[in-house]
Amino acid sequence: MTLPLIVYRSLRQHALSTLITAGGIALAAGLLMTVWRVKVESQAAFTQTSAGFDAVLGARGSKLQLVLNAIFHLEASPGNVAAADAEAIRRHPMVKAAIPIAVGDNLRGFRLVGTVPELFSSVEFAPGRKYVLEAGGRLFSIDAREAVAGSFAAQRLGLRVGSVFRPFHGLNFDPKAEHAEEFTVTGILAPTNTPADRVIWLPLRGIQTMAGHDPKAATDVSAVLLQLRTPTAGFMLDMLYNKQGNRLTFAFPVGAIMAELFGKISWFDRVLELVAYLVALVAAGSVLASIYNSMSARQRDLAILRALGARRRTVFGAVLAEAAVIGALGALAGLAVHFALYVGVAGLIRAQTGVVLTPWAFHAVLVVCPLAMTALCALGGIVPALKAYRTPVAETIAPVS
């Protein structure tokens, strides 16, 4: 009971500095855990998101841009694919399914994507999961001005079955660029937790023939999403389109291309990590400073304990334990800070990309970081603990007569 009592009373006696120091540690630990998890989990989410496709065929250009545009519905299209090329890949014996998409319009910032009904009827966007329409809805008809809205887009834009809207030209919202055509929402997709949730889907012809679009390109598509019969097919098609051909780009495999992106921005991750580590170090330093500064005030107490028979190692341990307890309290509060931050960041990522991070999922960093912070703070307590260890008892408790 001795050590816990000494630590508890000391923390109570210096409640304000304890709270402030623990608060600093909570922020540092929360930041550290959030940076770590966002980095690891967003990377995993982006590289695992393929919308159910193995590859994308698009205009000659960057594979990354093609994947971002066709799978994540971000970035501009690198160009068009002629109808003949789209038809050729669809008929290729190594291709299991080919879904053409056409982009170029938006509804108040949410992307309109033209496609074919097969995307919803035959494609699994994740293993065992197909797109499902919410009750009361139906798919668009291929020749009608109808639309199916992704759940997030529908929620943000207030779209319901029966809603009518006019698209805006371009990928970025410009109120002056409104098209004359009106589209009616025939269905809302159930949430898929993929970028598809941020899209309003139209029939391919609907977007290709919209007034203002180049009539010469009325049969072109922006990209063709592909499911291949075998993995080796990807390497053969890569050879065909990327090495032997020079008009089109074949992006395969989707996950590896996204991993390349994260590889390119890994320096940014490292900077963030470094900042988080520095914050953690500063927090541990604050424990050292806080306890060290209070040492002159508590040296008399420590000398009294020594006079009562406490050994040097007991007072050393008491100060060290106090530092560790402050660290542990801060680290626990850091979990709350982390979850609050992570919910915010996950919401932002979802709103911007449609990729969903799950705040309540377990990650080893949620255990390792609080333990490491506690250990780091205990380490920060070594200097004041040494001061406690060296407390001169006789001089401190009473003047020598």
Add this chain to the structure above:
Amino acid sequence: MLAVQQLRKSFVGPDGARVPVVAVPEFQLAAGEQLALRGESGSGKTTFLHLIAGILAADAGRVEIDGVEMTALGEPARDRLRAEKLGYIFQTFNLLQGFTVLENVLLGMSFGPRGADRAHARAVLERVGLGHRLGHFPRQLSTGQQQRVAVARALANRPRLVLADEPTGNLDTRHAGEALALIREVCREQGAGLLLVSHDEGVLSQFTLRRDFAELNQAVREARP
């Protein structure tokens, strides 16, 4: 019970020279005996008590408590012996301000061999008349009550010897008399020896056994011109 032989202690003075503070050739106290040492301020009597308690290490000489030679022990063993065999009452009480009355006594006990015995701590505090103040903090008590906590803390571990350094120096005459009577009575009840130092003649006159520390301490005589 307590035997001191050729005990010497000096400190480094402002001019860098060593100043002898304690030089006691011989001093003894039998078990359960109560003795008062008369000493003026600066006579080295607190240092003498610190040497006996093992709070300070002697330059030379022997201090034997209950058959154990304190001066031959390393610091951890001296700490253990102090917690086991000695009780110390300070002039300024030296209570731990952040701890309750009961916790002050329990902490004093926790370093000893029997550990923190809550029931015994309560009983000792009852004995000194503070059974109704267990949860109070020292700042919430009167000076006299604080001194009684210090007495309870010193005696809670059933020490063989109690060292009291000007224990009534901060109390008025009435409370000083009560405190002294309490210390002597409780020591007697527990069979503990008592070595008390004071410069107060009123306190010293209460003791049958009295010695003048100035005569005992050769360092004082050596320092005289």
